[in-house]
Amino acid sequence: MIRFEGVHKWFGALHVLNDINLHVKPGEVVVVCGPSGSGKSTLIRTINRLEPIQEGKLVVDGMDLLDKRTDINKLRAEIGFVFQQFNLYPHLTVLKNITLAPIKIRKVPPKEAEAQAMALLERVGLPEKRDAHPAQLSGGQQQRVAIARGLAMKPKIMLFDEPTSALDPEMIGEVLQVMKDLAESGMTMMVVTHEMGFAREVSDRIVFMDHGVILETAEPEEFFKNPKHDRAKQFLKQILSPMH
Amino acid sequence: MDFQVVWDNLSYFFVGRYPKGPLGGVGLTLYLAVVALALSFVGGLILGLLSISRNRAVRWVSSSFIQIIRGMPLLMVIFWMFFLLPALFGKGMPASMTVITALTLFTSAYMSEIVRAGIMGIPKGQTEAAVSTGLTHRQTMLYVVLPQALRNMIPSFVNQFVSMIKDTSLAFIVGVAELTQIATQVNNRTMMYPTEIFLFIAVIYFVICFAFTELSRWLERRLAYTKSI
Numbered sequence: 001m002i003r004f005e006g007v008h009k010w011f012g013a014l015h016v017l018n019d020i021n022l023h024v025k026p027g028e029v030v031v032v033c034g035p036s037g038s039g040k041s042t043l044i045r046t047i048n049r050l051e052p053i054q055e056g057k058l059v060v061d062g063m064d065l066l067d068k069r070t071d072i073n074k075l076r077a078e079i080g081f082v083f084q085q086f087n088l089y090p091h092l093t094v095l096k097n098i099t100l101a102p103i104k105i106r107k108v109p110p111k112e113a114e115a116q117a118m119a120l121l122e123r124v125g126l127p128e129k130r131d132a133h134p135a136q137l138s139g140g141q142q143q144r145v146a147i148a149r150g151l152a153m154k155p156k157i158m159l160f161d162e163p164t165s166a167l168d169p170e171m172i173g174e175v176l177q178v179m180k181d182l183a184e185s186g187m188t189m190m191v192v193t194h195e196m197g198f199a200r201e202v203s204d205r206i207v208f209m210d211h212g213v214i215l216e217t218a219e220p221e222e223f224f225k226n227p228k229h230d231r232a233k234q235f236l237k238q239i240l241s242p243m244h
Numbered sequence: 245m246d247f248q249v250v251w252d253n254l255s256y257f258f259v260g261r262y263p264k265g266p267l268g269g270v271g272l273t274l275y276l277a278v279v280a281l282a283l284s285f286v287g288g289l290i291l292g293l294l295s296i297s298r299n300r301a302v303r304w305v306s307s308s309f310i311q312i313i314r315g316m317p318l319l320m321v322i323f324w325m326f327f328l329l330p331a332l333f334g335k336g337m338p339a340s341m342t343v344i345t346a347l348t349l350f351t352s353a354y355m356s357e358i359v360r361a362g363i364m365g366i367p368k369g370q371t372e373a374a375v376s377t378g379l380t381h382r383q384t385m386l387y388v389v390l391p392q393a394l395r396n397m398i399p400s401f402v403n404q405f406v407s408m409i410k411d412t413s414l415a416f417i418v419g420v421a422e423l424t425q426i427a428t429q430v431n432n433r434t435m436m437y438p439t440e441i442f443l444f445i446a447v448i449y450f451v452i453c454f455a456f457t458e459l460s461r462w463l464e465r466r467l468a469y470t471k472s473i
């Protein structure tokens with residue numbers, strides 16, 4: 001579904017992605033973790049070309065991202081993206097946030113798009129917020145709406161960049177629950193997160209990055225019990241007991 | 245002070261010779277300002293969008309145009325249009341048209357900066373979210389960025405409109421019978437009451453500008469994204 005082969009990316013002189021090789025299979029849930037600045041966001045943002053790559057091969061849902069003939073908008077429609085800062089459209093209601101893309105891109109009739117949006121709002125537990133504006137919602141609610149918006153185009157892949165990092169602790173659970181349900185429904189997912197409970201329980205594989213390099217790829221049990229790389233050991237120690 | 249001269253010429257101040265002759269006075273001032281503003285809105289939007297185009301040549305042309313206009317006094321632009329346009333399009337062109345063209349060119353250049361800043365002021369995350377769902381750049385601009393940017397620009401637009409109303413007074417120099425020109429005429433005819441006459445039109449300019457500023461405040465409040473929760 002997503003295949004990185006020898007992918008490199010630079011920001012000016014900064015080598016942010018260094019020889020990335022990774023294959024995510026359909027239905028797989030992959031968690032990406034690593035220290036701040038290691039290139040996690042950049043990695044998942046290359047998948048829908050929010051960040052272009054300079055070298056290597058990246059094939060997503062059968063489409064080659066470096067191929068000039070690839071219709072990037074079509075590819076992006078197949079990929080839902082959830083941001084740390086939600087990025088809901090503040091001038092639109094919750095319902096319109098969700099229906100904008102289906103109506104404008106797929107030309108879904110508004111009534112039908114609204115019905116589908118309501119079904120998504122049920123799924124994330126917020127049907128009563130259909131006419132609210134984003135500013136009237138809590139962070140957790142906003143992020144659940146953002147997930148519903150990401151699902152509105154019926155994507156094959158969902159990407160999450162630290163979806164709970166901007167949330168108050170009491171709201172993290174509700175968002176993780178929605179993501180867990182989504183994973184169980186068979187969605188292909190790549191999730192940048194430091195929520196190790198979620199990683200252990202939900203993910204199929206964990207990717208550990210540092211300085212733009214994937215240092216370790218392992219199943220969660222293996223990764224937590226027996227990390228191979230020193231940097232991973234150190235990272236886990238810090239993240240599991242941040243006071244030491 | 246004797247305001248009799250004002251009362252005697254009241255309808256002349258407000259509408260000129262209208263309906264027997266052409267519109268003048270306050271009516272013409274508002275007409276010039278409204279028409280030029282509507283055109284400047286379109287012009288500013290186009291210039292603003294061109295000046296952030298992804299095509300370098302397009303960007304360069306529109307930025308140069310904006311810089312040139314911004315480097316000229318409005319009066320100069322009015323003179324240019326007053327002599328240039330009839331030379332290009334024939335002598336039949338009314339002076340008020342040349343003034344509207346000049347005001348539009350001038351204000352479009354300023355408006356385009358407001359548009360550009362307004363668009364740049366929308367957080368990058370908004371565009372990223374929109375293109376992530378598969379919207380094209382054009383659709384993103386149209387449905388996500390511009391609606392938010394335009395809303396933020398309303399106060400600046402009203403400022404421009406208020407400036408525009410004041411700027412129309414320069415039309416008097418090419419003989420267009422807007423409020424200032426009318427006042428000058430009445431003053432030249434009577435020669436006795438310049439204080440009263442110019443005090444009166446100052447009040448009128450003030451009232452119009454004040455009213456529009458208040459209108460913008462009201463609009464701003466109404467358009468806030470959230471009524472109280």
Ligand SMILES: Nc1ncnc2c1ncn2[C@@H]1O[C@H](COP(=O)(O)OP(=O)(O)OP(=O)(O)O)[C@@H](O)[C@H]1O
Nearest residue numbers: 011012014016034035036037038039040041042043
């Ligand atoms: N647009 C950009 N221009 C230049 N450098 C950038 C840009 N975006 C990111 N970087 C740099 O690239 C490196 C990787 O950034 P990235 O955001 O991918 O890290 P991250 O692992 O997501 O970190 P965090 O956990 O803090 O979100 C960092 O050193 C960052 O400063």
Ligand SMILES: [Mg+2]
Nearest residue numbers: 040041042162
């Ligand atoms: Mg990041």
